[in-house]
Amino acid sequence: MCADDNTLYSVPSMEKVPEKYDDRITEMSEMHHKIAAEQLREDDSIRSQSLAQMREFIAKHPHIKKCRTDAQFLLRFLRSKKYSINSATEVLERFLIARKVHPQWFYPLDIEDPELNAFADTGYLFPLPERDAKGRAMIFNETGKLDPTKFAAHHVTRMHMMVYESLMDQSDTQCAGVVHVYDLTGMTMAQISLVTLNEIKALAGYLNKATPMRIQEFHFVNTPGATATIVNFAMQLLSDKLRERVFCHNNWDELYAVLDKNLLPKEFGGKIPKAELIEQFKQRCQKLRGRLLTMSEFDIEITKDSKYWQETTDAELETGAVGSFRKLTVD
Template sequence: MTEGVGFNYKVPSADKVPEIYDDAMLEMSDFFQNIAKELGEDEFIREQSIQQLREWIAKHPHIKRCRTDAPFLLRFLRAKKYSFINAAKTLESFLTARTKHRQWFNNFDIDDPALADLVDTSYLFPLPRLDSKGRVVFFICSSKFNPAKHTIISPIQLIHMMGEIYYETQEISCAGCVWIFDMEKTDKRVLGMITVQDIRTLTDLVNTAAAARIKELHFINTPAVFRTIANLILQLMSEKIRSRVFCHPSLEDLHSKMDKSLLPKEFGGELPMAELTANYKKLCRKMRPRLLAMNDMEIELVDNPNDIWTNYSGRLEDGAIGSFRKLQVD
């Protein structure tokens, strides 16, 4: 469990028009309140924007079930710096992704043998403290993925599961996150387990449906065979994400860019991966009911040429989002 992060274990409702809206939020320190202000947030804007998103959800003809609790909606508003149109667009894409790609976005269950086994290997875990900018740092050891034992679905699920645990906490929805990928000794058979179309779809999801403030992506020990794939992925990413990618030729170079003490002991830090993994697994278990409740959200998939999911160049004036353009918050 990461120090400095306040987790909410309550299971939220997926009723798109509940009798009483859930406005409960954990308090933030002055440090994170100042970050929120930099995103354009104050008490009035926050309350007005949450209300506008709730009205949009209630009137959306294709959204069947969706959370409307304040922490969930703030995740989208803060990620888009309180642009209502962009927040609504991302929420619609998020729901579409969950409905269209259930194999990647549903059943985040630490009791699932495949997911539990991969977590136990220390495939991914959060680092013990927030960094100096208040961001959570996630660490992935790609070599822990065994193609003979795991399907490619499991690591994709686990990455999204990590996000669902952290992205709507007050601290991380404001300050964002950092990802570190250790690519050393990654099994080459992984390349045969994922198609080019899968890569395109996953990068589209990051570009359009990730309600997260992804601040930095660090790669270390990347074998030459994976650099071609990495370059393809980077070409598909948004320019903003590409500008936040750092490829390190050595562990020492990573140390020059990041607080060394945060890292696992095996990478020059203080706490061993086994301890960080055990703490993370306890958090996954505490969050399990909340994570499984994500399965309840759903949007009707429609064949609409102006739908932002199938036509990103479509005019925002068209469709459900366009009808709420007047609610734009500058």
């Protein structure tokens, strides 16, 4: 059953076994249908069978207390793992556990929160409205807009989550994936020092193992020499698959050689002014507000018989022992 755009603004159920499952999914272009069929092996039969298996997994899971079961949500996991049920359910478990262990990273995703609203206004991170030639969603960042005296690490992670959530219930994004463009001009050690080494490790683990998203490319432009050692450290924590999708450019002309600059904000060679793009993003978050706020309702019990118990407790025990970037010696 196809859903109209208004469905994206409805509030989904968090009952692990609702009276009726929501099978509505957003429509896709011919290009995205082709991507789903050729890259993900998706067809109506596989999709229907896989959704039933995911719902059975959630219903029978002894520790999952609250979880979305609507088709559009579960397809995040199925499509990101090309319909491997075992891989999709593992990512779902890690997705839920991460929110339990590190709630400050994820909640609340509320554009009416004064601090998050002010952070959005800076233009630190926002989605771009157009897809690239391969049908992929675009996310743009200006790292220099992060004022470390006003904002903390949890503002950064929550802004990333809000941008992702504004995109991830769309079938075209789930199938074609996303491309990130990070402008690192003006990046400082003060910004990096907001995050401990342990947090960087944990965030890399989340990105590697618990993110139901087809991340296609990272483009980093103008990496300051003073922060190169730290950036390289962070890159080494990524999986081989993700690391192969990281591209560093010394200047914008190098980026323009591989990416259509018309997709970027006007200030960076595109057509639409950044202020307009930020306002569009904020308006979309306002429309999605009820949906975004339900994200804080996910609930899973983490017990010692969980196969993820050891890694989550190890991560917690490392807190403070590893230290922060303020204590890291840069060669």
